[in-house]
Amino acid sequence: MTRFPLVSATLFVGVGVAVLLLSGQPAAAQLAASGYALAVAVFRAVTMVRGLFHGRLGIDLLAVAAIGSTVAVGEYIASLIVVLMLTGGEALEDFAHGRATKELRALLDRSPRTAHRETPGLPPEDIPVADVVPGDFLLVRPAETVPVDGTLASEAGTFDEAALTGESLPVERVLGDRLLSGTVNGADAIRMRATATASNSQYSQIVALVQEAAASRAPMVRLADRYAVPFTLFAFALAGVAWFLSQDPARFAQVLVVATPCPLLIAAPVAFLAGTSRAAHAGIIIKNAGTLEQLSRVRTAVFDKTGTLTSGHPTLLHVEIATGAEGTLTEDRLLQLAASAEQYSSHVLAGSVIEAAAARGLTLLPAENASEHATDGVSADCGRYTVIVGKPAFVRARTSGFQTVDLVSGQLGIYIGVDGRYVGALVMSDPLRANAVDTLAALRRLGVSETVLLTGDASSTAEHIADEAGITRFIADCLPVDKVNEVAALSLRPVMMVGDGVNDAPVLAAADVGIAMGAKGSTAASESADVVLMLDDLSRVATAVDIGQHTIRVAKASIWTGIILSVVLMIAASLGMVPAVAGALLQEVVDLATILNALRALGGRRASRISPPALIVASSGPVPPQIRSSDRGYS
Secondary structure (H helix, E strand, O other), X not given: OOOOHHHHXXXXXXXXXXXXXXXXXXXXXXXXXXXXXXXXXXXXXXXXXXXXXXXXXXXXXXXXXXXXXXXXXXXXXXHHHHHHHHHHHHHHHHHHHHHHOHHHHHHHHOOOOEEEEXXXXXXXXXXXXXXXXXXXXXXXXXXXXXXXXXXXXXXXXEEEOHHHHOOOOOEEEEOOOEEOOOOEEOOOOEEEEEOOOOOOOHHHHHHHHHHHHHHOOOHHHHXXXXXXXXXXXXXXXXXXXXXXXXXXXXXXXXXXXXXXXXXXXXXXXHHHHHHHHHHHHOOEEEOOHHHHHHHHOOOEEEEOHHHHHEOOOOEEEEEEEOOOOOOOOOHHHHHHHHHHHHOOOOEHHHHHHHHHHHHOOOOOOOEEEEEEEOOOEEEEEEOOEEEEEEOHXXXXXXXXXXXXXXXXXXXXXXXXEEOOEEEEEEEEEOOEOOOHHHHHHHHHHOOOOEEEEEOOOOHHHHHHHHHHHOOOEEEOOOOHHHHHHHHHHOOOOOEEEEEOOHHHXXXXXXXXXXXXXXXXXXXXXXXHOOEEEOOOOOHHHHHHHHHHHHHHHHHHHHHXXXXXXXXXXXXXXXXXXXXXXXXXXXXXXXXXXXXHHHHHHHOOOHHHOOOOHHHHHHXXXXXXXXXXXXOOOOO
16 A cells, blocks of 8 residues: 555545445545546646656556546546556556566575674674675675675585576585685585675676666667657547547547557566566576667677687697707696796686696796786796797797697697797697587577687687587687777678677677676676676577567567557547447556566577576586686687
């Protein structure tokens, strides 16, 4: 009663009118119903004036006119039903909005609010999560949410990361592993060290994206608003013609009663919110509602290679020492020097080189004067050596005696120079993701007719990956600016770009739709993208396109269903076939049917399930701690 007072008041007046009619007082019943309806009409007229400044003319103007005309011709029961339809529409919209944003509200409800900060010699202190600063040690009790990003300070722990990644299986973390805010602790209390404030933590950033998406208005929603103006003009014209031809003023009221287009203004926003909510449930954060419409029309898909089409975790196949360097360097020494130079690099391949050195039990040397040359390589002073690691062109320009390594398809080479002389290479392999082929096939079924691979790798590696994945064409040896230019030159639009890493941020922003593999990618890429995949699963790209198409279909169907049904009822009413009371009741049915249809955007077709669950589970894994960039492309 307090949440929707006008609905409660209308029902109360309706009961009073019924009592008066049953007690044989029709004049008093008419006076009460008409007076209340006109009061509501005046109130809504004020709202109508405000709505003029927001392009929402139809719903209030038609409703006010319908109430006034039904009162004027003595159809006071119909006027009460119109008032109930008008005021009840707000309650119906609120219900639909709640259903549509269920997953989004679940994210907000799970936001951490307090943290237990540890101080030596004192019991844990409960503080607002906003007061946590990097370096604080926090206690996380069983089943509590990790309040901020940090590292595990206990020996081990088990965590539920479903809220972030959609992965339902718990994951295990060990001492030093990264913990993300929003994950839920398992059965044992753990200690953690904060590495970020609450506002800079993963979960807060997701919540901000969700709130931005919920607040945005899609082009389809604005288009639905504009439909109200011609619809209103048509309704008044038809009502006027019906009155003129029939010479019956009641005919004018009968047409307007069935003309109130509540579904027109409610259905599209509900459908878009439902689509956004469905995407969030699948681990796909869509930043604004307009992106859903762009996703539905994508015709070209462009992919980065490392970390996107491939796993982004290359493995060392063998170490190749250059001719003439065999007597001065061993394989282990070469690997040790390369890993030492790479230890301050943010690139994904640097992590793989360091892991390969660790697997052989090699100790890294201190690195000084380290410098990373974006997309090319790194240089550093390691002990008494000056080490160069990177692409062939990068190393060739800085060393003498350079030799090209023979690579087979799918392999990549990391070239190494020491003290100005080329000494060898690390031959590595970064295989195609297990579900890459299925994802590309799913995109083709969804109408994406052109696929492109943009990579900093050499042509031979790019060709191998493109052929294996089923991509129509590839462009190799790309710098970040080259990727932006290539995307801008594509003629078949809209263009969707999928990537991860710092180097992908410019091209993600330049594409019509940028999708960031945010589960393992960099913050820069996620901020530049329109869509962020919280699960490291390439198939979610096809799922996002499918959700966009399904949402647009439902939104259009809801809009046109409301328009067509209202027009049919108006024509019938203009011919005298729909009395005012019956028309008001029928319009309520139209409203309800259209809103419920819009909620279909919450679910998808069975055919839209792109990947089998086994692939989704297999693709998940620990989130690496380093910020990454992609496609330095050493081959």
